[in-house]
Amino acid sequence: MTISGLGPHGERAAPPERVTLLPDDRTAAKDAAWRAAVVLHTVESDWAKQQLAGMVGIFGDCGTAVIDVVDCGFSPERQVTELDRLIAHRPDAIISLPVANEEVAAAHARVSAAGIRLVLLDNVPTGLLPGKHYTALVSADNFGLGKIAAAGLSRDLREGAEVGVLGFAADFFATNEREIAFTKWLQAHRPDIRVHVERFDRMSEAANLAEKLVGQHPAMAGLFVVWDTPAMAVSERLSQLGRALPMATVDLGEAAAIDIAREGYICCIAAQQPYLQGIAAAQTVILSLLARPVPAWIALPGIRVTRDNVVESFQKVWRQPAPKEVLRVLGLSR
Amino acid sequence: METAAPSLVELLNLVRSEAATTRQELERQSDLGRAVVADRLTMLGELGLVDESELGATTGGRAPRLVRFAARRAAILVATLDQTAIGVGVADLSGNLLTEHHEAADLTVPPAQLTDRLSALFRWSLERHPAQDGVWGLSLSVPGAVQSGNDGAFLTATPQFMPTWEGYPLVETLTRGFGVPVWIRSSVETMTMGELHAGAGLGQRTMLFIKVGRRIGAGIVCEGQLFRGAQGAAGLIGSLPVTSGGQTGSLDSMAGSDMIQREGLGAANDGRSEVLADILRRSGEITAIEVLQAAQLGDPASVAILATSGHLIGQVVATLANALNPELIVLSGSIVQTNDILLAAVREAVYGASHPLVTRDLRIIRSQMGSSAGLVGAARVASEALFAPAFLKEWVMQGRPQAHPAFADFRAQLARGAEPDPAPPMPPASGPGEEPPA
Numbered sequence: 001m002t003i004s005g006l007g008p009h010g011e012r013a014a015p016p017e018r019v020t021l022l023p024d025d026r027t028a029a030k031d032a033a034w035r036a037a038v039v040l041h042t043v044e045s046d047w048a049k050q051q052l053a054g055m056v057g058i059f060g061d062c063g064t065a066v067i068d069v070v071d072c073g074f075s076p077e078r079q080v081t082e083l084d085r086l087i088a089h090r091p092d093a094i095i096s097l098p099v100a101n102e103e104v105a106a107a108h109a110r111v112s113a114a115g116i117r118l119v120l121l122d123n124v125p126t127g128l129l130p131g132k133h134y135t136a137l138v139s140a141d142n143f144g145l146g147k148i149a150a151a152g153l154s155r156d157l158r159e160g161a162e163v164g165v166l167g168f169a170a171d172f173f174a175t176n177e178r179e180i181a182f183t184k185w186l187q188a189h190r191p192d193i194r195v196h197v198e199r200f201d202r203m204s205e206a207a208n209l210a211e212k213l214v215g216q217h218p219a220m221a222g223l224f225v226v227w228d229t230p231a232m233a234v235s236e237r238l239s240q241l242g243r244a245l246p247m248a249t250v251d252l253g254e255a256a257a258i259d260i261a262r263e264g265y266i267c268c269i270a271a272q273q274p275y276l277q278g279i280a281a282a283q284t285v286i287l288s289l290l291a292r293p294v295p296a297w298i299a300l301p302g303i304r305v306t307r308d309n310v311v312e313s314f315q316k317v318w319r320q321p322a323p324k325e326v327l328r329v330l331g332l333s334r
Numbered sequence: 335m336e337t338a339a340p341s342l343v344e345l346l347n348l349v350r351s352e353a354a355t356t357r358q359e360l361e362r363q364s365d366l367g368r369a370v371v372a373d374r375l376t377m378l379g380e381l382g383l384v385d386e387s388e389l390g391a392t393t394g395g396r397a398p399r400l401v402r403f404a405a406r407r408a409a410i411l412v413a414t415l416d417q418t419a420i421g422v423g424v425a426d427l428s429g430n431l432l433t434e435h436h437e438a439a440d441l442t443v444p445p446a447q448l449t450d451r452l453s454a455l456f457r458w459s460l461e462r463h464p465a466q467d468g469v470w471g472l473s474l475s476v477p478g479a480v481q482s483g484n485d486g487a488f489l490t491a492t493p494q495f496m497p498t499w500e501g502y503p504l505v506e507t508l509t510r511g512f513g514v515p516v517w518i519r520s521s522v523e524t525m526t527m528g529e530l531h532a533g534a535g536l537g538q539r540t541m542l543f544i545k546v547g548r549r550i551g552a553g554i555v556c557e558g559q560l561f562r563g564a565q566g567a568a569g570l571i572g573s574l575p576v577t578s579g580g581q582t583g584s585l586d587s588m589a590g591s592d593m594i595q596r597e598g599l600g601a602a603n604d605g606r607s608e609v610l611a612d613i614l615r616r617s618g619e620i621t622a623i624e625v626l627q628a629a630q631l632g633d634p635a636s637v638a639i640l641a642t643s644g645h646l647i648g649q650v651v652a653t654l655a656n657a658l659n660p661e662l663i664v665l666s667g668s669i670v671q672t673n674d675i676l677l678a679a680v681r682e683a684v685y686g687a688s689h690p691l692v693t694r695d696l697r698i699i700r701s702q703m704g705s706s707a708g709l710v711g712a713a714r715v716a717s718e719a720l721f722a723p724a725f726l727k728e729w730v731m732q733g734r735p736q737a738h739p740a741f742a743d744f745r746a747q748l749a750r751g752a753e754p755d756p757a758p759p760m761p762p763a764s765g766p767g768e769e770p771p772a
Contacts, residue, residue, distance in 0.1 A: 010421050010436035012623070012668060098336075101433070111336070126431055129533075131702040143437065171433060171462055180435060180458065186412025187454075293674070296704065 005143025007297035010122040014295030016280040017288055021062070027103065029286050030063035035287060036084050039079065040121075041095040044071070045229070046253060047274045050318060051121070054278020055095065062286050065092055076103035083107040092293040093117035093254050093285045101125050101171045110134045117288050118279050123173045127255075130296035131189065135288045138281040138297050138298045142174045145250045145270035145302040146181025152268025152304060153248035155220050161221035162194045164213040166234065168226050169201035175226045178250055182224050196220075206230035207237035214243055222246045228253040228269070235265035252305055252314060254323050260310050261326040269305040271317050276300055338374065339727045341366055345374050346730065349384055349403045350721055351760070356390060356398040375401065381733035382467065385661040403428065408734070409465035410716045411456050411512065414475040415707035416521060417441050417548065421705050422455040424463045425713035427470065427720070429531065432463050434709055441477070445502035453511055470735050472508055473517040473716035474523035477549075482566030487725060488515030490744050495520070510748050515741055517715050521545065522569060523759075525701075526553025526560055527695070527711030529664050533703045544651055546643075546667040546676070549586045552654060553577050572652070576646045587756045589646040591622040591669055597639045598625035607635035626673045637675055644676040648683020655684055659692050666701035 003013035021029075036059055040048050052069060060064050066247055068086060072079040086094060087110060094111055098104045098120060105125035111118045111134075111231070118134040122142075128134055136173040157163065165182060168175035186193050198209040206225065210258050214220045223245055225231035238245055245265065249256060250294035252271040259266045277300050288294050305313040311332065314322040344364050348354040354363045360371050364462075378384040388400040405428040412431075414421040418441070423434035435455060437728035439448065459568035460469065478495045492505040495518065505516045519527075526543040529535040535543070535555065543553035554561040561568050587593060598620045602610035609628040610764055629636035653664065662683070670676055681698045688696075701707060719725060720735055729738040736742070 004438070005421055006436040006438060007704070008434070008436075009703065010419055126433055127532075129702050129703070129706065176435065176462070180437070180455070184437070184451075296671075 003140050003141040003144060003299045003301060005177055005299070008137060008298070009296070011130070011295075011297040013297055013299035016276060016283075016298055016300055019280055019283040019298060021058075021283050021286060023265045025286060025290060025292075026062050028290055032063075033291055034062075034064045034092040034287065035067045036064050036093045036095065036282075037070070037089070037091045038066060039070045039072060039082060039086070039094060041074050041097050041099045046318065047251060047272070050274035051278035051281070053319075054275045054280075055282040056278075057158035058282035058286070061272060062282075064092075064249045064282075064286065068089055072099050074099055076100040079104050080107040083111055087111060087114045087116065090114070090135045091116060093119065093291055095121060095281050098125050116287060119284050119288070121277070121281060126171075135210040135297060136284050136294045136296055136332075138284060139174060139221060140272040140277065140278055141299045141301050142177035142250075143181040145272065147157070148270035148304045149178070149224055149248035149268060150182045150185035150248060150303050151189070152270070152306065153224060153246060154186065154193075156246040156267050157190065157193060157222050158293070160192050160194075162196065162217050162219050164210070164217070164220050164223045165195055165197045166206055166213075166223065166225040166230065167197060167199040168207055169199040178226050184301050196228055200230065202231045203233065204262060207233045210234040211237055211241065214241070214245070217326040220245065222248070225249045227251050228256040231266065232256060232259070235259065238265065250302075252303075252310075252317050257305075257310055257314050258323055258325045258329070260307055261307065261329045263307060267306070269313075271305050271313055273300050273303065273317055275317070275319050335387075338377065339731055342378060342730045343727045345371065346378055346383055346403070346726065347721060347723065348376075350628065352403075353446050355400050355402070357401065360401065369399065381730070382731065384728075396688065403431070404561070406465060408467040408470040409460065409463065410713050410720075411460070411469055411514075412474070412712040412716070413433060413452055413456070413472075414521060414524070414705060414711045414712065415439075415441060415448070415452075416477055416705075417706075418454065419705070421709050421710040422452065422459055423713070424459045424465075425709075425717075426465075427717055429713040429717040431706065431710050433459055433586075434706060435459065436705055441496070442498060445499050445504065446507075449502075449504060449507055453508070456512070461676065467734060469512055469514050471514050471517070471716035471720050472512055473519070473524075473712040474498055474504075474508075475521045475712045476673035477516055477521055479520050479567050479570055480518050480523075482562050482564075488741060488744075489518060489721065490758065493518060509745065513736060513745065515720070515735060515738075517712075517719055519712065519715050520551070521554045521708055522708075523560060523562065523566075524711035524715060525666060525703075525707040526555060527714045528703055528707030528709070529553075529557075529666070529701055529711070530555055530560070531587045531714050532710045533701060533707060534664050534699055535662060536757060538662050539663075540658060542651065542654055542658065542660045542663045544647065544663065544665050544680075546590070546647060546655050546665060546669050550590055550647060550650075552651070554654075554658065555660075556658070571650050574650055576641055578646055578647065585646060585650055589643040594622040594625050594639055594643060595620060597642075598622070598628075598636065601635040601639065607633050609633040611637065622669060628670060629675050630673060630728050640673060640675040641679045643669075644679020645683045647676075648680040649687060651680060652684045652687035655696070656688055658693055661697070663696065663698045664701050665698070666703070670700050671704070673693050 070082045120137045122139045167179040199208040228251040232255045246267040247265045248268040250270045311322045339748040354360045385402045385404045386399045389397040390400040405426040410425045412423045420439040421436040422750045424432045476495045535541045541555040550572040579610045601607040729735045
């Protein structure tokens with residue numbers, strides 16, 4: 001699978017295989033007995049749990065102690081405080097998902113300035129440079145995810161249809177790329193389609209904005225929501241309103257998987273691979289601590305999920321069996 | 335009131351450059367009286383160009399009010415165009431990048447189509463980062479050398495920069511679309527500016543910036559300023575002849591990424607490189623990046639190819655270094671960024687061919703800015719031009735550069751000739767499928 005996006009500074013993507021660890025690397029890492037900390041936007045979501053599982057396993061193989069896992073609760077202030085607290089503990093490395101742009105940039109720069117390896121997930125605050133302010137970025141190919149969603153939704157759209165995009169109001173590399181790519185794909189391949197964009201800053205707002213969009217544009221024929229949790233809130237609202245609309249989204253959460261199997265609202269999902277992303281992030285940390293050169297941007301391709309491949313995709317993404325309800329609806333179990 | 339302009343320009347630039355951050359410092363550095371400074375600062379405050387709401391550190395007694403440049407008052411739109419990608423960003427008036435986005439693009443598509451894409455991304459970025467007074471300038475970085483004309487002032491015609499874009503009114507289209515002055519510089523120039531103001535060159539007086547890609551170019555910084563030469567063609571080292579293995583050709587053709595790719599393919603086919611032969615069998619092609627990766631893995635044939643490239647570049651750079659005696663040489667471009675061998679070969683050649691005084695404190699490093707250097711540098715080009723004293727004095731009394739009389743004239747002239755332009759009001763005419771005019 002090729003990566004279609006460019007990195008936050010225009011970097012070409014390196015595949016996760018580029019940061020594979022060899023037996024010698026693990027041995028050397030074990031001898032060093034490093035300490036690492038992880039700072040996430042939340043630890044509640046399946047996505048975050050899978051990332052952590054991937055990372056912690058690799059760190060375990062390499063004798064690196066995970067001394068803290070911080071839940072920032074999506075709060076930039078909290079992230080700044082926690083990063084400064086961690087710097088004082090002097091771990092060898094920190095993996096962090098910057099929850100905002102400008103507000104958290106200086107705190108992340110302080111981590112590197114303190115001589116701690118910093119590997120970022122999903123987002124780079126503007127102005128921070130790889131090799132100088134952080135070691136590497138590990139993320140999904142978010143541009144590719146947006147394209148997968150657009151191509152998937154496009155099949156259900158008649159000539160001249162109107163489409164709504166519900167983007168994320170925060171200035172965030174991952175969701176920006178998805179939105180730009182979705183719109184760009186339609187402009188290039190379906191110039192007949194008209195796109196209306198709204199952006200939510202709280203997840204609870206997504207359903208209200210969807211209601212507003214379909215109210216203002218009665219001919220609306222499809223929706224793209226930039227990730228699955230707000231997408232499911234939107235589908236619930238549409239169902240209350242009695243509006244059936246095909247939707248595309250990103251991330252194969254359990255509710256979205258059940259919906260796609262039932263042929264509900266969601267017709268296409270562009271799935272990230274959080275478990276593999278966690279593995280790549282931890283391997284990047286180890287290689288960088290071993291003083292091996294690492295790429296500035298490591299990107300994992302997205303997976304196109306439809307009803308036909310939802311079971312295998314779920315297993316691939318979450319390293320777990322698909323939900324019982326999915327298996328039942330598809331006639332694979334009772 | 336006309337007499338106020340020179341002192342406003344002087345004070346604003348002292349504040350902007352942070353040479354002075356309090357009223358006392360402004361009085362001292364400008365030789366203007368306290369009453370004049372107070373009056374001009376009030377004017378600049380009313381024009382929204384400075385902000386005095388913050389208190390500074392006290393040195394005993396009352397804390398002084400800090401005088402700050404209102405960099406967020408308006409935005410500068412920036413973009414980089416290169417052969418395979420475009421980058422778009424929004425910067426503040428000091429040239430700090432607030433957001434950036436890069437995507438793959440093909441520079442050989444019709445110019446109108448790519449300009450539409452740029453404009454769409456500009457509007458998208460502005461929607462995400464709105465500034466109080468909108469946009470004040472637009473600055474582009476393009477692949478080829480850009481002929482210099484009336485430096486400092488804005489462009490009133492599209493300079494030549496690439497054969498395929500010849501005849502396309504890029505400057506006119508963007509000025510019409512965004513209503514602001516436009517600047518264009520070569521990518522080597524903008525990247526040099528970016529490196530100088532936000533990268534490894536920060537605070538350096540003399541620097542050489544070498545961009546290595548399909549083409550090889552140099553950016554020259556003397557006395558802290560980018561040196562453009564008489565025509566804007568300073569640093570075009572890629573066309574210099576070099577000799578290697580009995581062959582003579584231009585530095586571009588003998589050491590650029592095309593050579594790396596070509597030689598890599600040769601090594602895959604004639605059995606010199608097992609690694610490259612394997613890649614060729616599986617993917618059917620060899621790119622320069624794959625030669626770099628193979629070299630990084632220790633493949634001897636790939637290492638030799640990169641060492642040849644590095645030595646040839648190093649020889650030419652050594653000549654420049656001996657002429658300029660820089661403090662710092664920064665190498666940039668994806669080939670340099672993903673590989674240590676080329677950097678090492680350049681270092682070896684430069685150290686071997688230079689006067690001992692030239693290399694005594696010389697540092698030769700690679701850039702860490704990636705494609706951001708071009709965007710950051712483009713923003714600095716616009717911010718320096720907007721606030722250059724000769725340009726600033728013509729608009730400062732009105733508080734926004736669109737009021738500059740020459741710019742207002744240019745817009746009026748564009749408006750008169752606007753009818754034949756197939757821009758925004760007729761979207762289908764500039765759609766993706768359109769063919770360029772013959």
